[in-house]
Amino acid sequence: MKNITFFINTLSAAGGTQRVLTSLVNLLVEKYNVTILILDDKQSFFKIKPEVQVKKVVSTKSSIKLFSLIDFNKQVFNELKNSSCDYYISLDSNSVLMQSLFIPRKTKLIIWEHFSLSKNFNNIIFKMSRYYASKRAHKLVLLSQQEVVDWSKIYNIPTKNIALIYNPITIDEKLNFLDIDFYGNKKILAIGNNIHVKGFDYLVRAWGLLDRNDWKLEIVGLSDVEQVKLKDIINQLDIKNEIIVTGRISDIKNKYLEASIYCLCSRMEATPLVLIESQYIGLPAVVFDNCEGPLELLNNSGLIVEFNNINKYANSLSKLIKSRDLYIELSNNARTNSQRFNKDTFFNKWCAVLN
Structure with a gap:
């Protein structure tokens, strides 16, 4: 089985990103070994199958931000290397520099982008991170056709490196609402x-x-x-x-x-x-x-x-x-x-x- 690792700051939030992530890992765990790296050890707000591993990433803090950043990336690198990770999936291109700077040779980086490129933040670090993500990622998974157009145009990304996958219905699809007023x-x-x-x-x-x-x-x-x-x-x-x-x-x-x-x-x-x-x-x-x-x-x-x-x-x-x-x-x-x-x-x- 292939080993897949996701990174997200926290699972304890009740947002749509956390909901769709838990939906995906609960599906993938039937075919893959799935791990989620998080910054805190708070309980997931949405239910995750017990087969999915959740690990807190611990890094040493330094008064010099650059040292803390490098150390944290090393911690992520070690987690990926030790698990022999095949695919490392980041849910935010804005933070790729913060947690995906160092990746083992075997591991392929996938960006599952949850922000709109045209409405994104203009913070210089975020812009650098998005540029790095566009060049470093094995694949970008985007949520709309417009995002595909924008990323392709701005960063000159080949079509083969982009996948359009809409968010799914996470509520029970077997229910029938047709007769409800x-x-x-x-x-x-x-x-x-x-x-x-x-x-x-x-x-x-x-x-x-x-x-x-x-x-x-x-x-x-x-x-x-x-x-x-x-x-x-x-x-x-x-x-x-x-x-x-x-x-x-x-x-x-x-x-x-x-x-x-x-x-x-x-x-x-x-x-x-x-x-x-x-x-x-x-x-x-x-x-x-x-x-x-x-x-x-x-x-x-x-x-x-x-x-x-x-x-x-x-x-x-x-x-x-x-x-x-x-x-x-x-x-x-x-x-x-x-x-x-x-x-x-x-x-x-x-x-x-x-x-």
Whole structure:
């Protein structure tokens, strides 16, 4: 069996990256020896099969940052060498210099990129790291066709070195939601762990313009600190329509089943897992037009709004709320569209990369 090692800072977060990673390793462990290297020893937020090894990487701290960086890379190198690792998979090109600078000759580096290149950070270290990743990686696994175009163009990467693999549906695909009347739930849902990145400030402002007291908005996934910040924004805007703000949860499926419409207002986004899964349930989406990845996921299954136009976003929500016929049309389209993202396709494409 081939040995595969993943690197991620932590498994204890409740983000989409952690969720899709645990989904992948639980599939791969049937065919490969799988290890995950992490920076902390906190328990994984999502369930991981016991066959998957999880190891904390320990490095000696130095007052000189360069020495600490080199030492940490040596620690990763030793882990890869001792495990006779065939494939080392990093989930972030921004941090490749920090944890993939030294790699054994046998080991092939794969970058599984979870950031959008066009919306990425302009930090000079990150830019250097992305350039290094583009030259060093055996393969880049990207989440959308737009990312393939951007990476190929900017870094002149051959097509054979890039694989397009969409995020998969991680909730139970055997469930049948076709007979459920989600419109009757009268709830709008948004999921994320950062107010600014996910544009929740835009969303609550748009929500405040609606006169639909029988509908509710629920925002899920924020830390305690971020929840307080968002509630302060809501209070400052004196929004009367009900907004429910809740923390992170491991079983996101029930939140989809309680909702009617999914909202995506992100300032930065690659290919959001939450949009894929809400489509599978049959929730029409209202999405800003500034991020190419989410737009690529839609196929007449949502309403697209000019970025930063709060009035138009509110009007689109109102349109979807008031027109049951439009709602049903987009809901059916969402279910059909989501079949592109089934778990079997995801697994088979990864096996093709690793073989």
